[in-house]
Every structure is written in C-alpha cells, then in structure tokens.
Amino acid sequence: MMAMGPVLTVHRAAAEIGGNCIELSHDGHRLILDVGSPLVGDGADDLGMSIPRTLDTSKDIAGLIISHPHQDHWGLLHALPTSWPVWSGAACEVLIRMTASLSGSVIEQPFHTYHPHKAFAVGPFTITPYLTDHSAFDAHMLLVEVGGKRILYSGDFRRVGRKAILVDRLMANPPPDVDVLLLEGTTLGRTETFPTEATLEDDFVALFRRISGRVFVTWSAQNIDRTVTIYRACKKAGRTLVLDLYTIDVLERLSALHHTLPRLGWPLVRAVITSSMKRLYENPSRMNTPTFVERVATSGNAMGAARLDEVRNAVVMLRSSLLRDFTNKGVRLGAEDAWVFSMWSGYLRTPEYQHVRAAFDAAGATFAQIHTSGHAAREDLEAFARRIGPRHLVPIHSFTWDQHLDGFENVMRLRDGEKFSIP
Ligand SMILES: [Zn+2]
Numbered sequence: 001m002m003a004m005g006p007v008l009t010v011h012r013a014a015a016e017i018g019g020n021c022i023e024l025s026h027d028g029h030r031l032i033l034d035v036g037s038p039l040v041g042d043g044a045d046d047l048g049m050s051i052p053r054t055l056d057t058s059k060d061i062a063g064l065i066i067s068h069p070h071q072d073h074w075g076l077l078h079a080l081p082t083s084w085p086v087w088s089g090a091a092c093e094v095l096i097r098m099t100a101s102l103s104g105s106v107i108e109q110p111f112h113t114y115h116p117h118k119a120f121a122v123g124p125f126t127i128t129p130y131l132t133d134h135s136a137f138d139a140h141m142l143l144v145e146v147g148g149k150r151i152l153y154s155g156d157f158r159r160v161g162r163k164a165i166l167v168d169r170l171m172a173n174p175p176p177d178v179d180v181l182l183l184e185g186t187t188l189g190r191t192e193t194f195p196t197e198a199t200l201e202d203d204f205v206a207l208f209r210r211i212s213g214r215v216f217v218t219w220s221a222q223n224i225d226r227t228v229t230i231y232r233a234c235k236k237a238g239r240t241l242v243l244d245l246y247t248i249d250v251l252e253r254l255s256a257l258h259h260t261l262p263r264l265g266w267p268l269v270r271a272v273i274t275s276s277m278k279r280l281y282e283n284p285s286r287m288n289t290p291t292f293v294e295r296v297a298t299s300g301n302a303m304g305a306a307r308l309d310e311v312r313n314a315v316v317m318l319r320s321s322l323l324r325d326f327t328n329k330g331v332r333l334g335a336e337d338a339w340v341f342s343m344w345s346g347y348l349r350t351p352e353y354q355h356v357r358a359a360f361d362a363a364g365a366t367f368a369q370i371h372t373s374g375h376a377a378r379e380d381l382e383a384f385a386r387r388i389g390p391r392h393l394v395p396i397h398s399f400t401w402d403q404h405l406d407g408f409e410n411v412m413r414l415r416d417g418e419k420f421s422i423p
C-alpha cells in the first residue's frame, strides 16, 4: 500500500482561545504540539483539566513540543502519560515547573531542551523552533517537516514587544514552501490596543513623575517584557522597584540563563517579604525552598510589608493576595498613591480585582491602565499570513475566526478533532 501523507488534527483550539492541542501523525508516528488547559482566567484555580476527547492517550507518541510557558499551552501535562517525552525551551521549562509548584502539582514527563533556530529530529519529524515575540518569555513558533510536508505553527505571537524584530526578520525571510500555517487569532473581534513596550515605558515614566506617593502595579510576574519595561521606567524616574518573593525568584532563575534581566542585587531592586509568600516558599509541597527566603531576607535588599509606608518613592508589585498582606501589616493607601493595572482589561472585571479597585478608590488614589496586548493585531496577522503564503491556512486560538476570515487566503477551516490529510 502506498504510504499516506501526514495527517493534521487540531484536538482543541480550532474555535477558542487556548487549550491548544495539535497532532501531526505520519507513518504510525505521532507528534503533539502543545497540551494546554482551556483558558478560563488568569489564576491557577479551576483550570478545566479536560483532555480533548479525540486525543488518544493510550498509545505512545514520538514527542510533545511546547511552544511557550502559558498554561493554555501546557496545562494538561500532569494529566497525560508520564512516559510522553517533552521538548521545550530551557527558560520555558523553568517557568512551567515554577507554575506547577505554585499549585502543588508535579510535572513527571522527561523534558528535553530545544534551542532557537536549531533544528532537531523526533522520530520522522524535524522541528525548527523560531524564538518569537509574545507576552510569555521564551516563546517559539515551530516549523515541522515530515513526509515531504512543511507545517508552521505560529504559537502565540505579537509585534509590539521587546522581541518584535524577531517576527520582522522571519517575515523578511520566511521559510519557503509552507504547506500548512496554523495561525493564532486571539485579538480578532476583541477591543485591545497595541502600543509598543517602549511606549508603555514612556507612559510609566510620566506617571511615576506625576504621582507624589507610591505606585502599585499589577502585572504578571512571568511577563518578563513588562518587568523590564517597569524596571527601566523606575530607573528613569529614580524610583525603587519593590518585588515580592515570587517575582524575585522568577527573575533569579531566568537570570541563570539570560544574564541581562534585572534581579535582586541590582540598584533600585528591593524585595518585600510577606507572610503568605514566605509560607508558600517554606511549604514542602509548594515552592519548598526555605533557604531562598532566608537568602533574600539577609541580602540587605529586603524589607517586611510594614516598612512599605516608609518607602514613598516605591513602585510596588501588587496582586490581590499581596494587598491583603500589606494592609494586614498596617500599610495605608492614600490619595497621593496610584494603582496601575498592567494586564488584559478583561481581568479587571473579576471580583478579585474589583476588590483591589475598591480599596484604591476608597483611598482616593489615582487609577491607570498601562498595557499592551500579548498578541498580534489583525493587520499583523494578515501581513504575516501573506508573507508566509501557505497552501492552507488553518485558523486556531480565537473564538471569532469565522467572522474575520476575509483578508486571509487559502483558509482551511477545521473543527476540533477533525482529521486533515495534508494534500
Ligand atoms: Zn495561548
């Protein structure tokens, strides 16, 4: 019998944002791209652990390739066979393991490291990872070659972050002869804005200069682009950046791989040690690194929450749980302070952030939103698709692709679980 060509199955994410799970099978071998939990919010709670119905977990796979460390791309790992071998970027693995520890889960699959632009083989599949620009650190697009076909998976990407030039370069010199482009479409139909991180830096500097009190900022500790933006703005405005234990830990672990990241020990960076973060780090079934807490506490650059009232020029990392710790220690918010929400505005409507908003409003503090999307704008998605010029464009990672297909050519609309034999 003549060998069939490779078959593509989008197990999930054909019609939703996140929960990505894509399979390429060829000649009895299977390659999985991402195994995300469906996106239901920012927190680690209620992640909807469902494995896609059409994903066969009873058989071995050649490999599972993770594009980046957002949970909607790897969050099902702990529910999958522990024998399945995983490949990811080095920093991606660090961040995945940290997130898992936060909630007390353990990743048991063996991990292998891939490197940007270095092709590697898994069974009959050759994979080339392209480091890209996204709100997650160490995010990659993945080119897979198998059975004479070439499949480019966009992962999640944007063109306004600190690595935008990587997307520009890929577009200037695109991989030739792409049979299938799996393209994310997160922002289609959403009201988002797309300023660059450099513009955000200017906005932060202006606000830091205008506000006479402290500026509390809410952002994701793993959004390293944003941490760098805020650190640089602190430097320009002469403010001290006060980070919680978790953010300090993220920067320290990533600094082992990327030496240019701000971290504790750099001028202007201070740590605040709160009781709940300390418990999290000392808990054997959570972060389990009491020595880290000890080291930060004795670094000469750490303070307790009670001292936050003394550092009037501080820019303070804030999450809703941290606000509780701060106020328990007597930190009083005032009209001279400000709160900046630096995440997707949808999260601001959740009860946990409505509660934070109410606390700052009650104090008469200034409120601002300084943020840019982690995903490409529609024009950038169109331009990207035109440059790649795939024989088949398979839309993924959006709830509203069907209303936004014009402007895109050669669209092959798949349903979750539908098999597509690449012609
Ligand atoms: Zn995603």
Ligand SMILES: [Zn+2]
Pocket: 068, 070, 134, 136, 156
């Ligand atoms: Zn993402």
